[in-house]
Amino acid sequence: MTSSEIARIGAAGPVDRQEGHAGPVSYDQMDDHELLRLHVAGNPDTFGFLVKRHRDRMWAVAIRTLGEPEEAADALQEAFISAFRRADSFRGDAKVTTWLHRIVVNACLDRIRRRQVRAADPLPEDEDRAAELAGPSEDDPAEVRERRLDVLNALKQINSDQRSALVLVDMEGYSIEEAAAILGCAPGTVKSRCARGRARLLPLLRHWQTTRGGSEKSGVPEKAAAEVVGTE
Amino acid sequence: MTDPGLPTSEHLEHLDTDTIADLIENLLPAQEAHRAREHVKACPDCQLTYDALVQLSEDLAEEGREDIPMPADIAEHLDQVIVSESVLRASTVGVHSLVQIREEPHRHLPKILTAAAAVVVVAGIGVGVVIATKDQAADSAAGIGPSVLPSGVPSLTARDVGPDAQQWLESTNGPLLNGSATEQVCARNFASGRPNPQVRLVQPARVDGKRALLIGLQGGSPRDIQIFAVTGCDDPGGVANPFYDTTVTLRNR
Numbered sequence: 353m354t355s356s357e358i359a360r361i362g363a364a365g366p367v368d369r370q371e372g373h374a375g376p377v378s379y380d381q382m383d384d385h386e387l388l389r390l391h392v393a394g395n396p397d398t399f400g401f402l403v404k405r406h407r408d409r410m411w412a413v414a415i416r417t418l419g420e421p422e423e424a425a426d427a428l429q430e431a432f433i434s435a436f437r438r439a440d441s442f443r444g445d446a447k448v449t450t451w452l453h454r455i456v457v458n459a460c461l462d463r464i465r466r467r468q469v470r471a472a473d474p475l476p477e478d479e480d481r482a483a484e485l486a487g488p489s490e491d492d493p494a495e496v497r498e499r500r501l502d503v504l505n506a507l508k509q510i511n512s513d514q515r516s517a518l519v520l521v522d523m524e525g526y527s528i529e530e531a532a533a534i535l536g537c538a539p540g541t542v543k544s545r546c547a548r549g550r551a552r553l554l555p556l557l558r559h560w561q562t563t564r565g566g567s568e569k570s571g572v573p574e575k576a577a578a579e580v581v582g583t584e
Numbered sequence: 585m586t587d588p589g590l591p592t593s594e595h596l597e598h599l600d601t602d603t604i605a606d607l608i609e610n611l612l613p614a615q616e617a618h619r620a621r622e623h624v625k626a627c628p629d630c631q632l633t634y635d636a637l638v639q640l641s642e643d644l645a646e647e648g649r650e651d652i653p654m655p656a657d658i659a660e661h662l663d664q665v666i667v668s669e670s671v672l673r674a675s676t677v678g679v680h681s682l683v684q685i686r687e688e689p690h691r692h693l694p695k696i697l698t699a700a701a702a703v704v705v706v707a708g709i710g711v712g713v714v715i716a717t718k719d720q721a722a723d724s725a726a727g728i729g730p731s732v733l734p735s736g737v738p739s740l741t742a743r744d745v746g747p748d749a750q751q752w753l754e755s756t757n758g759p760l761l762n763g764s765a766t767e768q769v770c771a772r773n774f775a776s777g778r779p780n781p782q783v784r785l786v787q788p789a790r791v792d793g794k795r796a797l798l799i800g801l802q803g804g805s806p807r808d809i810q811i812f813a814v815t816g817c818d819d820p821g822g823v824a825n826p827f828y829d830t831t832v833t834l835r836n837r
């Protein structure tokens with residue numbers, strides 16, 4: 353056996369070709385499609401990279417839709433396992449994030465339906481957990497964290513049908529028709545849930561809106577917003 | 585008494601927020617919509633509510649574009665779940681077929697098999713130890729593959745760090761510590777700053793053409809080894825700088 357043959361033991365790559373390249377290609381540098389393709393082909397690591405890359409996005413969707421971190425964590429776990437197992441059903445012409453997003457949304461809605469069947473009592477408010485939800489304090493400025501928490505808290509206070517519709521349409525940018533298909537109801541129902549949800553949220557987010565609305569187009573003055581609430 | 589064509593805030597009741605929200609979504613019947621629209625035009629208070637609702641949608645959209653960092657404990661748990669899922673799949677599919685499926689790494693399977701049959705022991709600076717056990721023979725028969733140990737400074741791609749390290753570790757009964765003394769010290773220093781400082785693998789390699797050191801640390805269970813590919817360990821006093829990591833689960837422990 354020649355020394356070059358020995359050197360190839362344990363080596364896996366086309367070494368000679370690789371070395372001429374501009375730089376190493378690690379998973380970090382691969383796009384979502386490539387990672388998913390390798391996963392389908394049997395690579396044990398690439399799906400984990402996809403999860404790492406998109407988990408904060410998907411967490412945002414889950415925690416807004418479900419409100420409770422435990423529920424959101426369970427839903428995400430279900431969603432990612434489902435995506436792991438049926439990755440071969442992914443059609444390459446779509447965006448991987450769109451596909452993942454849809455699986456996460458469906459997992460969240462499943463949870464809501466199950467929860468409605470159980471008619472569970474709402475969990476007691478846990479201040480520490482709530483603050484933690486805003487994310488690590490070193491990551492974002494205080495006002496970003498505060499706004500995030502305000503929205504999460506307000507969303508928790510409206511009913512789950514209105515919340516799902518608002519998260520899909522207003523926050524995630526789905527069209528009314530797409531949201532209707534996802535939620536399994538008529539477009540008119542989605543519109544109505546969005547409208548009523550906004551009406552419920554308005555007084556809850558008055559503070560949030562006015563503090564950041566100072567320089568914005570409509571510039572709702574604080575006093576007027578307070579009166580609006582009073583008319584209800 | 586009031587002229588319905590000219591409603592003013594003085595002599596008509598304000599619209600409630602639901603009605604204004606419905607108006608924005610075009611949900612009101614034509615006549616009611618017309619009246620509501622006229623009222624909003626004439627009534628500064630209801631106009632403000634109208635504007636605030638429109639603004640709310642825009643603000644929600646803006647907030648919706650923001651990610652929310654997943655809490656660390658939940659992220660860690662999720663990682664573990666995905667790793668378990670990978671291990672489950674690998675054990676179901678069988679490692680042989682996985683290797684064959686992975687067309688990318690251009691593995692020459694027959695070549696590896698022939699070479700492995702001829703391999704006796706590893707040279708190298710460190711202390712690679714091979715002990716052929718009955719278990720390994722059984723594993724080979726079961727399709728887990730022949731014992732293969734790294735020699736010198738193997739070249740591999742990042743995606744093969746996990747599978748190759750796993751194969752090496754499964755081929756030895758103890759830690760596999762190769763590389764120079766400097767690299768050993770660097771690996772130990774790196775390990776000492778981690779929750780589980782037990783070093784199971786030190787192996788110089790070229791990863792995607794880059795000179796690196798592979799460091800394997802004991803994971804949460806005796807079968808789990810976390811493999812890091814690091815740079816910065818070549819020079820005395822160097823500090824390991826990981827650029828890739830993965831966790832492997834040994835099947836013969």
Ligand SMILES: [Zn+2]
Binds near residue numbers: 598599628630
């Ligand atoms: Zn009015």
